[in-house]
Amino acid sequence: MPKGRIEHANISVTDPDRSAALLAELLGWHERWSGPSMNDGRTIHIGGEDNYVSLYTNPGVAGEYRKGQPLNHIAFMVDDLDAAEKVVVRHGLEPFSHGKYEPGPRCFYFFDWDGIEFEVVSYE
Template sequence: MAKGRLEHANISVTDPERSAALLKDLLGWEERWRGPSQKYGRSVHIGGEHDYIALYTGDHVRGEFAKGHPLNHIAFTVDDLDAAEKAVTAHGLTPFGHDDYDPGRRFYFFDWDGIEFEVVSYE
């Protein structure tokens, strides 16, 4: 059986540069690519060597489409949950839903476009 892993998630945001800055500070990621999308807009790809988030924007990003609909959340793992929370608050966002559970710790936050993120540490 082939083994797979998540390569990317594509999310609609109102300001890809602002969202990219948060992901750089939160996860230590880098910009992989930016340019026009195949349809109506532009994208900034931010991530690591094997995985990334495509931050997609254009005139279509309004109303319900700017609220992460139908995306539930995107989860990241980090090695220092406290430092990750500081990065989130430094960007003016509010962490919530802190939970210690087996096998780790986590919190959630919403970005400026209503997209929910979960941050988990198994350390």
């Protein structure tokens, strides 16, 4: 049976630089590539060696997304949940729905500036 993994997710955002700065600080990622893209757009690939998020924009991207249309959320795993939450707050965003499971806090969620929901989880 074949095995797979997520190689990348491509999301539309109003400000790829702002979103890339958040993900770089939150996850220790780096810019893998950036440049012009379709429909007079611009894209930044931000990630690690094996996977990334493609942050796309063009003049028609307005943001103001609603949860579940079509994306519910993207989850990132971190090794320090408290440090990750401080990064989110430092970027002016508001964490919510802190999940507490045995043996302790495990996750929180936040919406970015465009209304995209992210989950940050730790199993440490």
